[in-house]
Amino acid sequence: MYRLQKVYVLDSSVLLHDPNAIVRFQDNEVIIPYVVLEEIESKKRILENIGRSAREAIRFLDSLRAKGQLSQGVLLPNGCKVRIELNHYSNDILPLNSDLGLADNRILAVSLSLTREEARPVILVTKDIAMRVKADALGILTDDYHNDKVVLPALTEEILSLPLDDKEVAGLYQNKFIPLKTPLSPNRCVKAVLSDDSILPLVSTPDGERLVYHMGKGFAPWDVRPRNLEQSWALEMLNNPEIRLVNLMGPAGTGKTLLALASGLEQTLHSETYIRMLCARPIVPFGKDIGFLPGEKDQKVRPYMQPIYDNLEFLLRARREKEREKGGEAVVESAIDLLIKKRQLEIEVLTYIRGRSIPNQFIVIDEAQNLSAHEVKTIITRAGEGTKIVLCGDPDQIDHPYLDKESNGLAHLASRLAGQSFYGQVRLIRGERSELATRAAGLL
Template identity: 50%
Template sequence: MKKTYVLDTNVLLQDPHAIFAFQDNEVVIPAVVLEEVDSKKRYMDEIGRNARHFSKLIDQLRGLGKLHEGVPLENGGKLRIELNHKSYEKVKDSFAEMTNDNRIIAVALNLSLEETEKPNGNQVILVSKDALVRVKADALRLKAEDFLNDRVIQYDRGYTGYAELYVDSNVIKHYYDQGEVATRDVSNHPFYPHQFIIMKDALGGSSSAIGKVSPNGEKIKPFVSELQEVWGIRPRNVQQRMALEMLLHEDIKLVTMIGKAGTGKTLLSLAAGLLQTEDFGYYNKLVVARPVVPLGKDIGFLPGEKEEKLRPWMQPIYDNLEYLFNTKKPGEIDQILAGMGSIQVEALTYIRGRSIPDQFIIIDEAQNLTKHEVKTILTRVGEGSKIVLMGDPAQIDHPYLDESNNGLTYVVESFKSQAISAHVKLVKGERSGLAQLAADLL
């Protein structure tokens, strides 16, 4: 049975190519959706970019025929701009106010009623990322769905970067004696490069070991770094130890970390960056950035220069730097950073068009980045640089992103099989007992 999908505006603003995601079915775009997309074209953020991209895309399809009659799509489906089913009569008894959302629902409802009168009519489905639009549609007995095609993976099934395996005690003994063990002797399941493995005695003995899968995925070897303390910071749990190993490994150019607030992502990254930039001289500069949500939006008519405008957004970074430098007086951290000159804190607003070689780059709050934005950032990384992406996918401020389709999750799943990258999910909060309890309960 063929289906007719009516798309809400937020679907197209999230993914301009959404019209191609419905196989050989019919895709209907209400006229009011075009009006809403048009109103977003002037935005200088990701939403505006997607609105402009969709506008160009729909204009190209116009060359295939009359859009109000329907034009064929490359996947065998059909796209149509709906002009004739905008009557509000069937909706106004339940939702009196004629908002744009209600007008879109009215188009879908009128189409559905028309299709039910046909012998082999299509099933009409309203597709929206707005939960209340789907609730309203359901109240009118109209089938509604979320747009799931942009999801990378179900968040709770995502890659954690490590595995806990129960093995024969002889395997653990061989690992300590030889300094390595073949992955095939541990498990028949495939391993990812730089995946961390916690081996425990299958018979309940006290022996255990921790290692890391080699870049070719064939062996498990001990950690490369032997440092137990970095700029006064010691890892407090096994996941933090894994994170420090990734951050200090020269051959790993892309590090991703996810975890709740207080798990130590920012502090560990800054400590490792300072060590390799200031002490070892591996990198010329430490660059710390975070998105001003939404990315690309004007940071406001605040007084002062760019640094003064950015200070409220970047205060969490400065808090961690104050802790690492053990500053006591107000403004002391600014004097230290000004004197060093090799630490740069900035917003991602200014990253487009740059090339960043020989630098240790930290991107905080990366869960608020879209797939396009995170691609823009990673393609700025120059030769000899290392980049760290971190955040908490459970805390997203972007209106069109969730735990499964944000840029950070996208990078984790896309790079997990690449030898140039490594990932770990931090699970235990170390900020304070209260912070950990709040993260769990709230």
């Protein structure tokens, strides 16, 4: 059956988000306006992920030159034709007083001109929401870049309800586990319903053959006790050394970071399972950026890392009070500074993690929803032997300009690794920060 070929015009934002986007459009024609080349060329020296994407896109286009002249179009093995459009617009094609000195307007002009001339459908693909709105106003077909989007299953599909009889419950309390007749997927959250309708939070083992229960009254890593089912599942996965990668997703105030740090402190300082706890988060400011900050590296990044410091200070408060009792008010170093000096704690920015190999450490990545799939992959592949990684984030609270709920690194992680024996994930839903924070979040 004949299928009408389409023409896709790619915006700069698409190539900077995914440099391999050029080959994702099957046997259609992909057009890259010349101004897009200028824009990605201007980004190639940036040291962040955007610069890497710009360099990869340029290298790929350069490799196509051996197959033909790009302005005439080069055919790819999958049947897609890639062409660089040079001057396909006129000055009077856009509304009056439109500034063609702006790159976005020149891309819109190219798209509109092609729309009027081509018999085939012409679609402008861009990650820029405002540009999609402007294109629609001009009558240009437009779409987001969907190749990197994933849709997570409903929360109810991730949680399995399982009735237990009194004999199974007795064995569970005695042995801390019960065998399963039918294996489950690894590290599955299970809501066990007892004969009196009470609930126990259980997790399937990495081999899927047993359900384990450690959430008794004495189970409190770093004196932190779970307040709801989701936190119980999270602590079970955080404290299981066989689960090397944990994904904690949920709104602000659900305890993601606090639970991860408490488990990390317990396993680093008390049980000594890991030699160090490394905490990091992406530098993406909320609201208007305050510009360059004075001082050395630690002083510059401290404002971005303050949420981690706040949680650590809360968890280490008891230790600090004991030190004060011993030394009075003359205690010079905080508990955090002491742990950093003893190299049991490291607080770092993700900018410096590329190229490292990190063995035997408990790594906590906060605000991971602001990471792309490539950045998440880069972080995970830094893990050396014996290292555990915990990513915390809220997919509904993204500050990155080119990421959304369906294309961020956490969503990709949940989609690609679900069912792996080394991976576990929990979606926390109930706020526990304070009654004020919980009620305000729901009402506002």
